[in-house]
Amino acid sequence: MIIMAGTLDFLSINVWHILMAIGNLLILVLILKKFLFKPVQKILKEREEEIGKTYSDADKALSEANAEKELYLKKLDDAKSEADNMIKTASERAKAESAEIISDARAEAERRRRNADEDIELAKKKAADEMRDSISEMVISLAEQVVEKEIDPKAHESLIDDAIESLGE
């Protein structure tokens, strides 16, 4: 090995130097592959995968959310119709009950009115009987005084009654 100070000609061809230039180029290809292209391409691929995963996750979540939304809408509808049903039956029942109460009240009122009528009739009859009795006594005493003779009430009772009847009521 000799260290030499000298220069090549401006234009020179040296097979070893040509081979070294090719070798250097190929080595640099390997260097760039290992230190630049491989790592960057790896990271780009990973990113692509992550983005793809994110997209599919988002799609999945969206479809799930849509399905749940459908479910909730259906449930909401069901609840609404159920509530409607409940209100309807409740109001029907209330109507029926109120009708029953009213008819009961009417019947009660009718019954009470009838009782009152009967009472009134009874009282009237009683009053009329009393009046007739006192009138017949009065008539008898009057007639006794007129004929100055005792009138046997038993004997004339029917007569007197007829008289009072004809006086009217």
Add this chain to the structure above:
Amino acid sequence: MSNIEVNGAKILLELPFGISITETQVNMWLVMAAIAAVCAWLTHGLKVRPTSKRQIIAEYIVKTAENFVTGNMGARWKWFTPYIAALFSLAMFSSLISLLGMYPPTSDLNTTMGWALMTFVLITFYKIKTNGPLGYAKSLTEPIFIMTPMNILGEIATPISMAFRMFGNVASGTVVSLLVYAALAAANNALFGWLPGILGEMAGKLPILQLGVPAILSLYFDVFSGVLQAFIFCMLTMLYIASAAETSD
């Protein structure tokens, strides 16, 4: 007038079997080490959800390179991206290294010839793979048999023209810069050298005129030309290989 000497790369180490290590190789290794270091720095601690600017830059570089390759060659050539990326970065930074005052490996014909031969091998490989060995041999005799030597010359001309295009651009930049620098030194000497006594001697040696112009030239020859030639080399490589792999029928 100073003597101007245009030389190739300095030989740093001579090994047996005629192998020698020159500035070309050493500088290329430096470039490769720098690229590797930058890549390793950009891609350490990558996260699926990026939090660092480094990662965004790394992803941008990878995507841009992939789009560059698939845009020119088609989607089925995506696996080819690291080769083009390596070629482009190595060619570009090997030219740009001259901004640091170092010898650009791309101004050594051996470098560009090596890369061009690599392209040639790939072109030929895909032509043979696509058309079969017989089909490839037959394509050289078309349209008529007498054109065979011309066709073979055409095949060989592709890598040679690619190698010399890049080499010529970078090396000529160095040469032109050298010439302009020398010319400016001479003009500087002539302009200020007439001052009397020691003053003239000093002013004549001070690089006054050399201040601005070489910087502008360097902007073209080192930056613009270096990037452009790397781009052209990659484009040609991609287009040649893609068309070589295309079925002719």
